[in-house]
Amino acid sequence: MNRPIILGIVGDSAAGKTTLTKGIAQVLGPENVTLICTDDYHRYDRQQRAELGITALHPDCNYLDIMQQHLSLLRTGQAILKPVYSHKTGTFEAPKYIKPSKFVIIEGLLGYSTRAARDAYDVKVYLAPPESLRATWKVKRDTQKRGYSEEQVLAELQKREPDSENFIRPQRQWSDIVVSFYPPTEDKDESNDHLNVRLVLRPTIPHPDFTQIIQPDSNHAESAVRLGLDRDMGKPVDVLEVDGHATLEQVNNIEHIMCNDMPYLKNVCDREINPELGTIAGTTGETLQSYPLALTQLIITYHMLKATQIYQ
Ligand SMILES: Nc1ncnc2c1ncn2[C@@H]1O[C@H](COP(=O)(O)OP(=O)(O)OP(=O)(O)O)[C@@H](O)[C@H]1O
Numbered sequence: 001m002n003r004p005i006i007l008g009i010v011g012d013s014a015a016g017k018t019t020l021t022k023g024i025a026q027v028l029g030p031e032n033v034t035l036i037c038t039d040d041y042h043r044y045d046r047q048q049r050a051e052l053g054i055t056a057l058h059p060d061c062n063y064l065d066i067m068q069q070h071l072s073l074l075r076t077g078q079a080i081l082k083p084v085y086s087h088k089t090g091t092f093e094a095p096k097y098i099k100p101s102k103f104v105i106i107e108g109l110l111g112y113s114t115r116a117a118r119d120a121y122d123v124k125v126y127l128a129p130p131e132s133l134r135a136t137w138k139v140k141r142d143t144q145k146r147g148y149s150e151e152q153v154l155a156e157l158q159k160r161e162p163d164s165e166n167f168i169r170p171q172r173q174w175s176d177i178v179v180s181f182y183p184p185t186e187d188k189d190e191s192n193d194h195l196n197v198r199l200v201l202r203p204t205i206p207h208p209d210f211t212q213i214i215q216p217d218s219n220h221a222e223s224a225v226r227l228g229l230d231r232d233m234g235k236p237v238d239v240l241e242v243d244g245h246a247t248l249e250q251v252n253n254i255e256h257i258m259c260n261d262m263p264y265l266k267n268v269c270d271r272e273i274n275p276e277l278g279t280i281a282g283t284t285g286e287t288l289q290s291y292p293l294a295l296t297q298l299i300i301t302y303h304m305l306k307a308t309q310i311y312q
């Protein structure tokens with residue numbers, strides 16, 4: 001059956017969904033990707049939410065039934081008439097006719113909250129930075145891009161916490177990959193430089209065999225790239241950690257493992273062909289290169305391409 005490949009990227013507000021989504025879309029070729037943000041399925045505009053005292057994170061504040069229906073249509077390659085929410089005005093705009101491309105990336109707050117919605121994805125990612133880092137990111141983004149003051153953002157985070165706990169964080173259990181960028185030391189939350197990444201790889205999809213990165217005669221715990229076994233929400237998982245200070249050689253090692261299995265990825269890994277791989281804006285707007293981000297984008301892309309071998 002020929003149908004679009006659907007990637008889900010779920011996480012709390014300012015967890016990094018849009019940042020990761022844009023990077024993967026770039027890698028897959030923007031012309032091949034349809035991007036959908038589930039904020040468009042909010043039931044109430046900003047003023048109505050304030051009057052009702054409901055947060056955007058509550059399932060009752062979103063048309064999850066319509067979102068679910070649209071996901072099912074997209075999965076079978078059909079077009080949707082998608083609502084549009086504007087973060088600029090806090091109101092809704094005219095709906096848009098969307099025809100799915102080869103790949104569809106659905107990012108948002110409540111994408112895994114119902115069984116039928118979860119069934120629509122080929123790959124499910126959950127973003128879980130430490131809460132202190134997420135707060136730093138949210139303050140920065142909402143003050144710079146969404147017109148809020150720092151006090152407003154901090155008050156909003158506090159107001160949302162019960163809904164984050166009850167409705168957003170439980171969705172982690174449904175993901176195939178949990179992505180957590182984190183600062184190398186606890187006091188470095190302020191900076192986006194050299195963030196490490198922790199990737200929880202659940203056995204719900206077949207991951208590349210990363211065991212080759214373990215060198216029997218070296219001190220693995222000290223290495224900038226580590227693979228281990230752990231439990232996540234009670235279930236056994238593999239964990240791949242990559243430090244922000246990992247060398248290009250160490251990163252190339254992991255890339256080779258993926259490319260051996262998926263030769264097309266070689267073009268994607270080539271930094272001359274793909275200069276945007278793993279790039280992120282620094283604190284003063286400068287462009288930073290993050291190997292942990294590049295590898296995260298590549299692992300997710302690997303799974304999207306694997307799915308094309310079955311369905312396209
Ligand atoms: N991997 C990363 N490394 C460094 N900074 C990041 C990373 N991901 C996100 N950020 C920072 O966090 C901010 C918020 O990220 P982003 O807009 O991607 O979040 P989001 O989950 O899409 O948020 P929302 O759901 O509220 O729209 C970005 O503007 C960026 O400054």
Ligand SMILES: O=C(CO)[C@H](O)[C@H](O)COP(=O)(O)O
Nearest residue numbers: 013039046056086087088090
């Ligand atoms: O958590 C969010 C995801 O982006 C937003 O805050 C939510 O969509 C509400 O939007 P706004 O800030 O425009 O009222």
